[in-house]
Amino acid sequence: MYNQIYNNNYNPNRNKNRPNGKKYVQTKLNFGQKPLDNYEDDPTLLDYNFGNIMLSQNELNVSDELKTHLHYIRIPYYENNNPEKLNEKKYNIIKEALTKFPIRNCNAFQYALLKYHTELSENDNSLLNNLRLYEKRYSDEAKYFFIEILPFIIEQALKLPEYLTKPIPLLGKYMNIAITFNKLQVISLLANQFLCIFTEENNKLYHTPECSFLGIFSTPKSTVDSSVEKIRSVVHYFDKMRKRSIDSLKSELLTFQRVSLKEKSLPDWINSSMNICNVIIDKGRNIEECENMLQVDFANSYLGGGVLRTGCVQEEIRFVITPELFVSMIFTQKLDNLETAFIIGAERVSKFKGYGRSFKFNGDHNDCYIKYDKWNRKSTEIVALDATHYSPSLKKYIQFSTKETIREMNKLYVGFKNNELSNLSEGSYIATGNWGCGAYNGDLELKAMLQVLVASITEKNICYCPFDKVEFADRLGVVVHSLKTHNVTTDLLYKLIRSYNTEVIFKHVNHNSPPKISLFDYILGTLQYN
Known part of the structure; x- marks a missing residue:
């Protein structure tokens, strides 16, 4: 239930006023907002390719015609009606709050935070409660953080107007668009998230995820151990980055991409006949350890899922050990059914152990062995694919229906098909x-x-990392071997799945009982007798 609530049912609008009247800390930050613009979905955007916008070079390399379709992310110390112009009044309020006095502990950090988030209450016991637990539980680490690392974070956050002189376009619904930043810009954006400088404005206007770290630092009612461990991992990232040269950070690039498809671009699943791909079952590695492969993020439609709250399953853990992924939450709108997001070049910095409530930061991870591509991006490519969430009751068997299987196959197709910005080889x-x-x-x-x-x-292949489902993985290997032995093609496999739904699922679930034979058993039995 824990993961179901805090990851898969993530809703950016669910933390409203609570019934007992006590004011709990919110991740809804409202610093200096102006009336919101009107934003409407525009399906005609599917007709355009906005290309790869090179903000790394502070270029908005988009034609004048396409620029008219762009919306820009709001950063609190920029003008709303001119996203390239610094609002000096707002900027100076934040700068003074963060630099006037040294911030050496949580109390000082809270004092600074309240200067630019006056809607928060110093009497709220939950405000920064996870950060306080970090300070108490890991006192030496926390002391080092406040003295050595936090000044770097503040410096990099305040340098955003210097590093990024063009506005950030929204990666919005129906768009084929990418943004490439340099690593220094990404550090600065992440620093602004960490310092809770971003507000709810983009979330309300564009349906992007909330992106302030206040939800990690503060949990209503009680502290959360996994949130403390998230803080440790992100702090470790900043510690690594501050020890690198500015020139190297400027030269390294990361690409954030949104891919959207028209329905007419999808395969005719029942008539598409291809041989079954190779499948490697790898019980010894996690997905993030599979280099030179496209790595799947089991995503929420809002990128990051519950990572900035208490969620801590596959997607959230991937973000925490690869903190540059957090930046995608600033400008990526909620994913639709025929859309996915790619992040190319993000650096993993942490090891971990545990999962969910037992998650723990487990020290440094050095991915120096990861090669760079021709754009000087680390050759780590991640695709965010949001699956459908089903009820745990018998209603979950609806997922075998034609409508539901096609939805999932379409989503996978958008993520698996060739990507023009990828450097992975064909057949990878x-x-x-x-x-x-x-x-x-x-x-x-x-x-x-x-x-x-x-x-x-x-025409790709699968490396299947089963996590703790070892027996299932063995069965998967048997089924794939049988499919190949019997020369089953994709159209026949799809027909097997559909016939399992009509012959097994429909019959049993209509009588309020679970199916008596699994899909694997049905496939193996059918192949044996045909």
Whole structure:
């Protein structure tokens, strides 16, 4: 239930006033807002390709015609009606709050925060309670953080107007668009998130995720151990970055991309015939350890899911150990069914152990072995794919229906097909695993077969990392071997899935009972007798 609430049902508007009248800390920050512009979805945007906008070079390299379709992210110390112009009054309020006096502990940090977030209350016991627990539990680390690392974070946050002289376009619904930043710009954006300088304005206007770290620092009612460990990992990132040269940080690039498809671009699933792809079962690695592969983020439609609250499952952990991913939350609108997001070049900095409530930061991870591509991006490519969330009751078997399987295959296709900004070779492997399962209540066998089917259609291969589902992984290997032995093609596999729904699922669930035979058993039995 914990993961279901805080990851998969993530809703950016759910933390409203609570019934007992006590004011709990919110991640809704409202510093100096002006009336919001009107924003409406525009399906005609699918007709355009906005290309890769090189903010790394402070260029808005988009034609004048396409610029008329862009919306820009609001940064609190820029003018709302002119996103390239600094609002010196707002900027100076934040700068004075963060630099007038040394910030050597949580009390001093709270004092500064309240200067530019006057809607927060110093009498709220939950304000910064996780940061205080970090200070208490890891006193030596926290002392080092306040004295050595926080000044660097503040410095980098306040240098954003110097580093980024063009506004940040929204990666919005129906858009094919990418933004490339240099690493120094990403550090500065993340520093602004960490210092809670971003407000709810973009979230309200554009349906982007909330992106302030206040939700990690503060949890209503009680502290959360995993949030403390998240803080440790992000602090470690800043500590690593402050020890690198400015020139190296400027030269390294990261790309954040949104891909949207028209329905007419999708395969005809029942008539698309391709051989089944290769599937490697890798029980010894996690997805993030599979280099030179496209790595799947089991995403929420709001990127990051519950990472800035108490969520701590696959997507949230990936963000925490690779903190540059947090920046995607600033400008990526909620994903629709035929959309996905790619992040290319993000650096993993932390090891971890545990999962969910047991998650712990486990020291430094050095990915110096990761090569750079021709753009000087680390060759780590991540694709965010949001699966459908199902009820844990018998209603979950609706996922076997034609409508639901097509939705999931379409989503996978958008993420698996060739990406013009990727440097992965043709026929490369996709590192994935129990996508859409766990708290999402997806069926392991169905989701695995759908991933194999779509990878085959897109002429990719699968590296399946089963996490703790070792016995299931062995069964998957048997099924894939049988499919290949019997020369089953993708159209036949899809027909097997559909016939399982009509012959098994429909019959049993209509009588309020779970199916008596699994999809794998049905496939193996059908192949054996045909």
